[in-house]
Amino acid sequence: MLHKNIIKLAALLWCVLTVASCTNEDFDKGNNGPDVPEGLPVTLKLNIGTPEVPVVETKSLDNGTTFGAINDLAVLVYDEKGGNPIVTFHDVQEENQTSVNGVTFDAKTGKHKIYVLANVGSEDAAKVYTTEQALLSSQIESQNPNGTEMMLGFVAKDMETSINLYNSGDNEVIDITGDASFEAKVVPPYSKITFKITKNLPSDQHVYLAITEVNVRHLPVKYSLLPYEKWTMENGVSGESIISLYENKSAKPEDEVGELATGKDFYMYENLQGENNTSNGDPSLKTPVGLEVPTKGDGKIDYTEWFEKWSSVPCTYIEVKGNYTIFTSEPGVNHVGDGEINYRFFLGENSTSDFNIKRNTHYNVTLAFTGLAGKNELQYEWRVQADLENSTFYPKGELMIDGSKEDFPFWIVNTNIDKLSITTSGDKTSDMKLVYWDSYGGRQSTTSFNEYVSLPAKGDYQKYAVVSNNLGVIGATDGVGQNAYIHEDTKKVYNSEEDNVNLRNDIVAGKIYKSRTFQMNSADVDQLVVKEYPLLCLNNETDIININSKAVYAQRIDRPAGMIDGNAARKYNGEQGQGAFYSYLPTPEDLALLVRIETGIFQPEDGTSYWTTEGPYYWNGTSVEKATGISHAYVRCVYKSYKYANTIKY
Structure with missing residues (x-):
């Protein structure tokens, strides 16, 4: 009896020693290896990054850049059914990283679904997501992006698989058998939009457009960790949330559109509102699904009712306000009008049918005014509200x-x-x-x-x-x-x-x-x-009466001389003077002195050509240089005494 008990004890001890001597390498499932027991603790590694940003072109070309910041991260290891998470939290040492490599996290052997959550804030905040469903359905209130929003990633064997899983929204089960290295892409929930306004108005006709205000309206004030369809005005989109892109501070309405001529960037949360293909490729007919353009009894658009409808549509749109003036004629047609315009148009993946603004995407949008600056649109198009009946x-x-x-x-x-x-x-x-x-x-x-x-x-x-x-x-x-x-x-x-x-x-x-x-x-x-x-005095002489005066004064405002050659420009000096003073084309030295002194509101711009006695010259920032191949140049005459007009030296 004792002999049998000793045999049983020896067998049990052998089993215990065998299990205790196993290493992580023994947990690998191979053709010849044993099955790995579930629930054994292991430490794994993870490499994390943000994906490259696609660039969607609508009307202009611009290269996008990667955005999204990782300041901390939590790895959540759920069981096969999406429960019982193991949470590992890490602070990222350097701020605003877009990739973090070699992060360790705790797990157990067996079948799991693994996620990484960036910018969660703390381990306790990560532990709130007690189930996979709670994580994937999370919605976060936030007025507008600040660059450090929470970002979700699906942990997989490689980056490509990770982003594919994220896009499908369906994670795969990973069988953890021992030491391994994984990868994940975390995706920002917002988009970057570059908005431009360009004007190419005819120089030989009286068409003027002064932009006074540009606002982005109907912005989402929520974001989700996964793409979410669809936000509504009651849940997710706010009519009160507005981004102001431009305020016209110029006193000259004929000025170009300032900062918007080179582009103004803003960020917004994803807003997926679908497509409507009924426009037949016509941008002027781009309308959200189910939103009919109201008409009056005579068939014309009822603008009052139509623009009231905009307040209930959750699609994001840009509103451009300005002053429009036109007084020009074509054969048999007289174009006359002046007043305020409100130009509104929806954003999306294209300018004709799409209303989706996707996360992690850079959109380029250009509003171009050409010809008569949209005169026909101002009169007939549903997007434009115009009052051009003023006398002014x-x-x-x-x-x-x-x-x-x-x-x-x-x-x-x-x-x-x-x-x-x-x-x-x-x-x-x-x-x-x-x-x-x-x-x-x-x-x-x-x-x-x-x-x-x-x-x-x-x-x-x-x-x-x-x-x-x-x-x-x-x-x-x-x-x-x-x-x-x-x-x-x-x-x-x-x-x-x-x-x-x-x-x-x-x-x-x-x-x-x-x-x-x-x-x-x-x-x-x-x-x-x-x-x-x-007039601006260019030297230290001031007398304009004495014929012996060596004073030089300059015009302050550019005169457009049009298409003239140097000889015609020299005829610009009409004998208009006071006392002994007459106007002349400047010498290159006059021009150099003018642009060096004139640093205020009338300073000539670098690279702008001006007619001189030696032909067109331009200012390069430090000196004047002769311009070549120029048929258009500005004129700023100088006033000098007739006696010393060609002899004054500086």
Whole structure:
């Protein structure tokens, strides 16, 4: 009996020693290896990265970049049924990493589903996801992306499998048998969008578009760890969440669109709203599914009802606001209009049918205005709300001139009255001339404003102009009131020519000017404020009366000379002067001095060509260089005494 018990004890001890001597290598399942017991603890390795960002092109080309940051991570190892997670948490040492290699995590042998969660915050936060279902269905409230959102990855044997599993949303079971290395891609829940506005308007016609506001509307304020279809206005999309991309700070409505000409980036959470293929490839008919464009009894679009519907559609759209002015003619057609526009269009994978904004994707969108700047769209297209029936001055609000002896034109649009009255504030006389044209005497001008000036106003638009009555140099005349140059901040009046040198910094900064306000009788709200800036003294001489003066003054504002050659440009110097002073094309030395001193609001741009006595030259940032192959160049004349015009040296 004792002998049999000893035999049984020896057999049991042998079994225990055999199991205890096993290594992780023995757990590998091979043709000749034993089955591995489930539930034995192991430590595994994981390499994590973010995927490359696809670039979706809609109307322009731009290269996307990878985005997404990993600041901490948690590996969640669920059992085969998606429960009982083992959680391993790690802080990432360096901030905003896009890949982390060699991360260890705890697991047990057997069949499991494994996930990695980036930017979860803490081990306790990761342990909240007690089941696979809780993890995959998670929705997170957040107003807009900040770059450190939680990102989910499916752990697999390689990166390609990981991203394929993520895209399908269905993880595969991994049989852990021992030491192994895995990989995973974590995916940002947001997209990057680059929005541009370009304008290529005809230079020979009067078409102007000034962008004043650009807003992105109907943005998701939730994100999910997996792609989610679909957010609704009640769950996920907010009509109050708006990204402002642009605010027009320019006083000149003919300016280009500033920062948006080169592109403005913003990020937004994924918003998948499907497709509608009923547009037949026409971008102007791109409409979300189930949203019918309402029409009136005459078949025309009911814009009031239509734009009310936009508030209930969860598709993300961009709204561009601006001022539009057109006064031009084609054979048999007269295009006239001025007013505000609201241009709205939906985002998506294309411009005709798709309303899906996918996560981890860089979209490039360009809104291009060409020709008549969408005149037909402004009148007929459902996306555009326009009020072009105003009677107004153009340019709108403000006209900047300098003290040279040349007309600065402006227009009054949509005037069909026989006579137009213009009143002016302040003094009854001014050294600014108001210029107009009539069918009897041609070009007319006046400086007298007793009560108002009655002007011809035939047709849908009429051209007028303002010109300095006296050469605009500080101290050239004893100016008071409307005739005086005044400092914008101190309100001090300047009457001495010596101030032209002493105040040069304030002059180039646009702090000193004289102004006059013109008011139309047909629209009380419309005013045109004319600001006249003094000519800029380029050297330390200031006298403009003495024929022996070596003073040099320059125009402040570019004149478009059009397609002219150098000889024609030299004829630009009309004999318009005061005292001994006349206007001339600048020498290259004059131009170099001008752009070196003019650092304020009228500074010539680098690379812009200007006509000189030696042909076109441009400023390269440090000096002027001769331009070649140029048919278009600007003109800024200089004023010099006739005696020293060709002999002044600097």
